[in-house]
Amino acid sequence: MGQLFQKKEIFAVGGGKGGTGKSFFAVNLAIVLARGNHRTLLIDADLGGANLHTCLGIPAPESTLSDFIQSPTLRIEDVIVETPLANLRLISGAQDILDIANPKYTQKIKLIRAIQTLEIDFVILDLGAGTNYNTLDFFMVADKGILVVIPEPTSIENAYRFIKSALYRKLKMLASDPQTKGIIEKAMDKKNAYGLRTPVELLDFITQENATTGEFLRREMNRFQPRIVLNQVRSLADVRIGYLMQNACRKYFGVQVDFLGYIENDDQVWQSVRKRQPITLNGGYSKITQSFQIITQNLIQGLQLKPE
């Protein structure tokens, strides 16, 4: 029963829009955790565009996450590879486009169960772009979901879409009666017949129909607490967008979003990506490394960035 006492947290990194720096963030978060003597497992759950091994500067592993998900005989240990860094291990994603699996929810649960048996402290799932069900499901089964957002309208819009889709999917799964499920399903469509625009309105509506279900879902909604990290920040005004998004989410979604911190836009980042050497590995004391340390602390301690 040793595992009962083992603290293990699963983080999922998503955010909707492509190219915002999700993989960059996931890799460097993993490195900061591993450097801090936490046993860390990085999983490339971007089933369409796996590239974490490249980000880490290691060759493509033979067995991948898809193999584990598809094969009834492979154990999770069989697809884990060591990295040059102590305390950091990797499960790589699908290499070949033909390998792209479309795992069912039960298969994803199989992965999460397997993870629970490992002697490990932290697990990081890099989800890739988009809001398809795979991505949303991984986001929901994680203990903490992180959205990497850049201060641009499209990225912010996608992040909101991501939050809304994840929340509605979660509520729909939790709702036990078909009537409520039906209402949520309809509400997912922006132009629904009920005229429900926001999750807050949806919950009010459900509560009117069925008070017990409404209250239950409201409690679950209060537990849904996505985190955001602002990447590629160029000014102080950009940083403020984190707080503004938080404020907007509270009003629109009725959801508490934690703003973990920000990472500046820095030429060193793409240089490090090009050299396939994660920036936090360079050692030394850079602004970027410092940002990652702040974000990591806030993430594991359940805190947020303190306003200046």
Next chain:
Amino acid sequence: MKSLRSQNYYEVLGISRYASPDEIRDAYELSKLTFTQNSMATYSLFSEDENREILDLITKACETLLNPELRREYDTYLDSGDKADRPSWEEREVALLAQGHAHRQQGGMLHNGVSTSEAPIGRGGAMESPTQESPHSETRSMNSMKGANDAERYIESVETYTGESLRRFREIKGLALSDLANSTKIRNTYIGYIEEENFSGLPAAVYVKGFVKLIAQALGLPADKVTHDYMIRYRSLEGKNQA
């Protein structure tokens, strides 16, 4: 989380019951940035009208909580529980403000596109001064019969209600400012400012809206249309003042 309309002012601003004035002001500044038009953080979530509605509510919340007297009243109100027969806070608040209790002491501290602003601190002195009496006040009883016909004709002739039309209508009815103040429980200086469209002397837009509605009702005018017309005018004139 409750819908915005059912949240109390502390929840609206996302602050604790014990928040200091500085925390209230910070929350307000943040909200102002969040819900301005074309804000990157909200353009894909809220329409312009919704943003304005939220900002109105936030302004109101902030003005109430920054005013020690009103805040005390509000806290008492919150603590009094959610009884069905309890009058709404809006009713209580309009009554308090109308009587000149707890008018904005921090005048001019909160400004955005909607609320009144730039009123210098210490404006309170000017608010106490009596406004001119209606020239018709002495001939009121004589006018009341004829007033009814004039009033009807006047309502038909008005396309858009303004401060001026409120004044004209009050005079047609043969009412002095003080009469209207008595029946609406709004201070006569405020009624005067509303008629003059002197917005800098008035509290935030939401209150003005409440006042105009009360005045319209007291005068027997179509309250919704009057309020609607007046607030459109208010916003456009406010916009010009700020530009």
